[in-house]
């Protein structure tokens with residue numbers, strides 16, 4: 511559907527923002543681009559609809575080079591949602607959503623019908639909202655309009671650049687849920703930029719982890735969690751190393767019989783949290799070995815309790 515072949519972007523100041531990227535995005539796929547600020551996500555995204563011109567390489571959509579498309583045809587068939595709520599302030603919600611259908615010269619009744627349908631899709635009652643101005647809507651409502659505006663002319667591809675990151679956590683969660691539900695029906699090819707791994711894991715069919723203009727890892731959420739290719743990805747996913755993980759928070763004293771039982775099922779103090787979790791998936795209780803001595807046990811229950819508390823504190827889950 512969208513294919514990057516050795517795509518490089520060098521800005522005028524010789525800043526290489528994207529380095530020889532090869533990437534294929536499938537039809538109907540929800541791909542999340544993730545990585546720290548400045549790693550080239552926005553640049554990669556904006557090259558797809560030619561808002562930024564690539565320096566080297568080729569991008570193809572359905573096999574055809576993007577440079578061979580008429581620019582209007584290309585832009586109108588790619589929906590685009592930005593982080594900053596970018597509705598036209600002087601226009602009504604209906605007029606905002608109708609921009610591209612009007613450019614495409616749809617009939618008035620057809621446009622009105624489409625606006626109603628879209629507003630209903632995201633739970634904004636058309637009679638209540640269509641004649642309002644953007645400032646009469648909350649941030650979350652405005653961003654809903656931003657999403658459906660991108661869908662208005664039924665494009666095949668939707669590009670979303672951190673669309674929910676300016677919203678409060680509750681609105682953000684709600685919009686993520688709604689987008690997932692919407693995608694079940696619309697089955698668009700979505701390229702979604704995020705810097706939040708929890709969001710990426712929740713939304714993506716695949717996640718593309720970037721660093722310094724390059725792809726570090728591309729895989730399903732499961733693959734990224736189970737087999738992070740290096741420490742960078744591991745840290746990004748949020749699985750901490752043993753060093754920062756407090757064994758004291760989970761260790762329990764050894765009862766004699768448990769001690770015996772755990773002679774084979776032990777972890778070492780050098781094991782990563784990841785390894786411990788994998789071993790706990792097989793054994794309910796593990797002995798903790800340090801300098802050749804069993805110093806205590808870790809149980810599945812104590813670990814689950816620790817992880818629950820930890821994600822609560824880090825805001826990964828809601829209380």
Ligand code: ADP
Pocket residue numbers: 521522523525526527545546547548549550551552553554
């Ligand atoms: P991200 O979206 O991942 O935060 P960007 O794609 O916006 O990253 O930027 C990638 C790199 O390119 C950054 O180092 C940024 O400073 C640089 N950059 C972005 N836009 C321009 C520009 N117009 N001119 C020069 N450098 C730019």
Ligand code: MG
Pocket residue numbers: 551552553
């Ligand atoms: Mg960006």
